[in-house]
Amino acid sequence: MIVTLTANPSLDRTVELPSELKRGTVMRAERTAQDSGGKGVNIARALKVSGFDTVAVLPGDNEDPVLMGLKEEGVEYTNMPTGAAIRSNITVVEPDGTTTKLNAPGEPLNGAAQQELTRLLIQETHDASWLVLAGSLPPGVQSDYYSVVGRAIREALGEKAPLIAVDTSGHALRDAVNGQDGMPNLIKPNSEELAELVGRPDEWEELEGNIELTARTAKELVERGIDTVLATLGGEGAVLVTRDGAWHAKHEPVQVRSTVGAGDCSLAGYLIAHEQGKSVEECLAQAVAHGSAAASLAGTQVPTLAQTAPDKVTITPVSL
Numbered sequence: 001m002i003v004t005l006t007a008n009p010s011l012d013r014t015v016e017l018p019s020e021l022k023r024g025t026v027m028r029a030e031r032t033a034q035d036s037g038g039k040g041v042n043i044a045r046a047l048k049v050s051g052f053d054t055v056a057v058l059p060g061d062n063e064d065p066v067l068m069g070l071k072e073e074g075v076e077y078t079n080m081p082t083g084a085a086i087r088s089n090i091t092v093v094e095p096d097g098t099t100t101k102l103n104a105p106g107e108p109l110n111g112a113a114q115q116e117l118t119r120l121l122i123q124e125t126h127d128a129s130w131l132v133l134a135g136s137l138p139p140g141v142q143s144d145y146y147s148v149v150g151r152a153i154r155e156a157l158g159e160k161a162p163l164i165a166v167d168t169s170g171h172a173l174r175d176a177v178n179g180q181d182g183m184p185n186l187i188k189p190n191s192e193e194l195a196e197l198v199g200r201p202d203e204w205e206e207l208e209g210n211i212e213l214t215a216r217t218a219k220e221l222v223e224r225g226i227d228t229v230l231a232t233l234g235g236e237g238a239v240l241v242t243r244d245g246a247w248h249a250k251h252e253p254v255q256v257r258s259t260v261g262a263g264d265c266s267l268a269g270y271l272i273a274h275e276q277g278k279s280v281e282e283c284l285a286q287a288v289a290h291g292s293a294a295a296s297l298a299g300t301q302v303p304t305l306a307q308t309a310p311d312k313v314t315i316t317p318v319s320l
């Protein structure tokens with residue numbers, strides 16, 4: 001069973017425009033969609049739609065549209081009522097596929113609320129194989145929150161503690177891997193996040209599309225104690241680095257409709273294959289297959305396992 005924490009969930013509103021976005025004008029949308037979102041929420045949705053046991057832990061009131069959406073999709077969740085509406089994040093999609101995302105900061109969570117979320121997580125992760133800590137942190141939450149949560153879970157559950165995956169960015173990611181409270185087992189950075197994590201933020205453009213350099217950079221993090229680094233590279237696929245080696249995976253080209261949530265689905269794909277006891281190469285192939293399938297769907301839709309094509313993914317070992 002896989003538990004996800006989304007400290008800052010969102011109602012994802014997608015607006016598809018009939019023509020190029022013209023700033024400063026009123027435009028009429030061709031289509032709109034609304035999905036329950038936030039990175040951990042998307043991962044739980046992707047797991048559930050493929051029949052894997054999951055619980056999404058998140059702040060939000062019972063009647064909030066995000067929770068109603070999860071209920072409709074049959075996704076099990078444990079929510080911490082807040083008395084405030086979950087934020088709305090807007091995605092504007094232009095006909096050529098250009099996607100502009102406007103993310104709100106989210107409702108603040110005070111210290112008591114943060115402690116309550118941690119308590120709920122400890123309660124939910126007793127039988128979990130993985131805990132995924134995902135997305136941005138809302139206002140009022142210290143950037144080391146994921147690190148604090150990870151330590152609390154490991155202290156409370158000891159040997160029964162789940163493996164911990166972290167999928168976030170900026171200071172929250174930096175502090176999750178600073179080592180003081182123990183490392184996550186897996187992280188899923190993009191090129192920019194990877195460059196920031198190794199303290200060379202200006203290198204990110206060099207990393208884009210440079211598979212060997214990406215693998216060598218990810219290896220630095222493995223040497224710091226992270227078991228698995230799954231570096232996602234958009235259309236170029238992903239690089240996976242562990243103590244045992246490094247691999248690159250690339251999917252045959254797909255017609256992209258919305259990349260929102262594609263990274264979350266990549267992580268869900270990896271976890272699905274891991275739950276199935278698959279090899280590291282197969283986990284990577286499923287990650288990339290899931291990410292590509294998600295990108296071919298509109299809005300923040302998640303693919304089923306049957307909609308993914310790991311046989312269309314080419315895996316190549318990378319020598320370090």
Ligand SMILES: O=P(O)(O)OC[C@@]1(O)O[C@H](CO)[C@@H](O)[C@@H]1O
Nearest residue numbers: 010037038039089103135136261
């Ligand atoms: O503001 P955050 O927490 O960094 O990201 C939130 C978000 O952009 O991430 C998901 C896609 O990965 C969306 O469902 C959601 O709107």
